[in-house]
Amino acid sequence: xxxxxxxxxxxxxxxxxxxxxxVLLELEKRIRPGVKTRDLDKISYELFIENGCVPAxxxxxxxxxxxxxxxxxxxxxxxxxxxxxxxxxxxxxxxxAYYNGYCGDAARTFPVGKISKxxxxxxxxxxxxLNIGIQQCHAxxxxxxxxxxxxxxxxxQGYSVVKDYVGHGIGKAxxxxxxxxxxxxxxxxxxxxxxxxxxxxxxxxxxxDAVKVLEDGWTVITADGKYSAHFEDTVGIIDGQAENLTRIx
Ligand code: MF3
Ligand code: CO
Numbered sequence: 001x002x003x004x005x006x007x008x009x010x011x012x013x014x015x016x017x018x019x020x021x022x023v024l025l026e027l028e029k030r031i032r033p034g035v036k037t038r039d040l041d042k043i044s045y046e047l048f049i050e051n052g053c054v055p056a057x058x059x060x061x062x063x064x065x066x067x068x069x070x071x072x073x074x075x076x077x078x079x080x081x082x083x084x085x086x087x088x089x090x091x092x093x094x095x096x097a098y099y100n101g102y103c104g105d106a107a108r109t110f111p112v113g114k115i116s117k118x119x120x121x122x123x124x125x126x127x128x129x130l131n132i133g134i135q136q137c138h139a140x141x142x143x144x145x146x147x148x149x150x151x152x153x154x155x156x157q158g159y160s161v162v163k164d165y166v167g168h169g170i171g172k173a174x175x176x177x178x179x180x181x182x183x184x185x186x187x188x189x190x191x192x193x194x195x196x197x198x199x200x201x202x203x204x205x206x207x208x209d210a211v212k213v214l215e216d217g218w219t220v221i222t223a224d225g226k227y228s229a230h231f232e233d234t235v236g237i238i239d240g241q242a243e244n245l246t247r248i249x
Pocket of ligand 1: 060106168
């Protein structure tokens with residue numbers, strides 16, 4: 001069941017989204033060679049608490065941290081720890097938090113120091129894929145138009161989209177209906193309506209779309225060991241148009 005949000009609920013979604021977006025910008029400033037992912041996790045926890053937020057991931061199905069940090073061939077759900085970021089790595093940072101009971105969820109994949117031209121392209125294309133998905137978020141379209149547009153674009157660029165994990169509705173819970181796949185046929189299933197809040201989150205692989213989960217039960221990696229990128233924003237549909245709730249700049 002898709003839960004449509006009232007104008008006053010959308011105002012609360014704006015607040016949680018803005019804090020999540022601001023914390024991502026704070027993290028971006030701190031990403032450089034030598035930083036441990038655990039440090040980024042600690043900073044995120046502190047910033048959320050200072051801002052009156054409840055971290056959304058911590059304790060979710062037993063997840064042990066505030067953020068997910070997914071390096072290189074890690075696709076999503078990497079657990080922060082003692083690993084040190086190195087020059088040339090890419091790191092996906094995914095964060096989510098509740099403010100006054102409403103959730104914001106967003107992710108960016110950042111370069112660590114100087115990265116190769118081919119990885120720069122992977123990041124650019126994945127961010128563009130997110131933006132192309134968001135462009136489909138308007139009244140008159142269907143949820144499936146988002147995935148169709150993302151998949152078509154990504155495959156044209158010579159990459160693959162991950163199918164085993166999808167975007168989602170979001171509100172009082174981090175994960176609500178509908179699922180928002182990054183693939184599929186256009187113009188079928190649920191229509192996009194005012195009051196919907198959606199987290200779009202394309203995961204783009206350099207190689208095949210096959211993934212597997214590590215022994216830790218969380219970290220998703222590419223099956224072929226090639227690199228992967230992930231960008232996510234929470235959007236609200238207001239007066240027929242998408243408003244990006246987590247993008248500050
Ligand atoms: N953005 C991710 C999602 O929508 C983050 C969840 S990580 C978890 O599923 F640890 F909380 F599961
Ligand atoms: Co999400």
